[in-house]
Amino acid sequence: MKLFLRIILFGLLGALMAGLGTLAAVKWGQAAHHRSEAEKLAEIVASQRDRIGALEADVEALETTARNREARVRALERAGGGLVAVAGTDTQQACQLAKDTPLTAQPAKADTRPPALELRYRQGPLRVAHTGQSIRLYPAPGGVLKAGSETAELINVDVYQPPQGLFAGMAAALVAHLVHRTQDGKLIVVSVPLRESAFQNRTLWTMAQHVPAAGAAPAEVGTVSVDPASLLPENLGYDLYTGALPVPPCSGGVSFYRLRSPVGLSREQVEKLRALIAGAPASPPAPAAASTAAAPAGPGKAARP
Numbered sequence: 001m002k003l004f005l006r007i008i009l010f011g012l013l014g015a016l017m018a019g020l021g022t023l024a025a026v027k028w029g030q031a032a033h034h035r036s037e038a039e040k041l042a043e044i045v046a047s048q049r050d051r052i053g054a055l056e057a058d059v060e061a062l063e064t065t066a067r068n069r070e071a072r073v074r075a076l077e078r079a080g081g082g083l084v085a086v087a088g089t090d091t092q093q094a095c096q097l098a099k100d101t102p103l104t105a106q107p108a109k110a111d112t113r114p115p116a117l118e119l120r121y122r123q124g125p126l127r128v129a130h131t132g133q134s135i136r137l138y139p140a141p142g143g144v145l146k147a148g149s150e151t152a153e154l155i156n157v158d159v160y161q162p163p164q165g166l167f168a169g170m171a172a173a174l175v176a177h178l179v180h181r182t183q184d185g186k187l188i189v190v191s192v193p194l195r196e197s198a199f200q201n202r203t204l205w206t207m208a209q210h211v212p213a214a215g216a217a218p219a220e221v222g223t224v225s226v227d228p229a230s231l232l233p234e235n236l237g238y239d240l241y242t243g244a245l246p247v248p249p250c251s252g253g254v255s256f257y258r259l260r261s262p263v264g265l266s267r268e269q270v271e272k273l274r275a276l277i278a279g280a281p282a283s284p285p286a287p288a289a290a291s292t293a294a295a296p297a298g299p300g301k302a303a304r305p
Helices: 002-079 089-100 202-210 267-278
Strands: 117-120 124-130 135-137 144-147 150-160 174-181 187-196 219-226 238-243 254-259 263-265
Touching: 124 202, 135 202, 135 267, 144 187, 150 187, 150 267, 174 267, 187 267, 202 219, 202 267, 263 267
Parallel strands: 187 254, 187 263
Antiparallel strands: 117 144, 124 135, 124 219, 135 150, 144 150, 150 174, 174 187, 238 254
C-alpha cells in the first residue's frame, strides 16, 4: 500500500515538474518573441528618426535657398529693380536672337476657354530708368497678375519701339511690356500696343518728363506718383505667345499676353518717347513742386483698333 502511494506521489510530482517546465518554455518563448518585436520596433524608430533628420535637413536647405533667392531679388531691386541688363557678349547675342526670332503664337484649345486676366496694380512714387533700348518704369511693390492658376508680381514696365512698327503681327507705334515674375522665376509679360490718337497718357507723359540718360541710375521722384494700371485698356482680351524679351536682358521662355485693344497717346508723346528711346537727351524737368508743365487731365483712353 505504501509503495502504491509513493508511486502515485512521484507521478504527481513528475506531472507537476513537466507542467512547470512546459510553462517555463512557453514563457521563455513569449519573452523571446517580445524581445524580437522590441528589437524590430527599435530598428523602425531608428529608421524613422534618420528619415526625420533627413527631412529636416531638406527643409533647412529649402529655407536657405528661399532666403538666398529673396536676398538676390532684393539686391536686384536695390541695384535697379526687377530685371537688370547684364553687359556682355551673351546678352548681346541673346538680344540679337530675340530680335531675329518672332514670337510663337499659342493657339487656344477648342474645348477650353482661355483664363481671364486679372491685373491689380498699385500707385506709387515715380522710379524710371533708360536701359539703352527702352524706358523702364519700376512700379510700387504688390502689383499682381492672375491668369488661371498662375500668379505673378509686377516687377517693371518697359516701353520700347518695335521693329517696323509691328509687334506679334499688330501695328503699334510703341509697345508697353508689363513684366511679371512668378515665385519660381518664370516671366509673364502683358504687352500693350500703343497707338497714336487724340489722347495723352498721364503715366507715359510723367515718365518722359523725368527719364535719365541711358545707363544712368534710375531717377526717383518721391513727390510724383504713377499708376501702371493707366497703361491698360478697358478690354483685356488677349492672344498668347511665347518667346524672348525684346529688351535686355532678353530672357527666353517668356509668356506674352498680347492685348488686342491698344492704348492711345498723342503724336507729340509718340515722337518724344521715340526720341528718348533712341538716345536723345531729355529736357531737365522742373522740380515737381514747381513744375510749370501741364500734365494730361486723365490717364488716357484706349485707341481705336
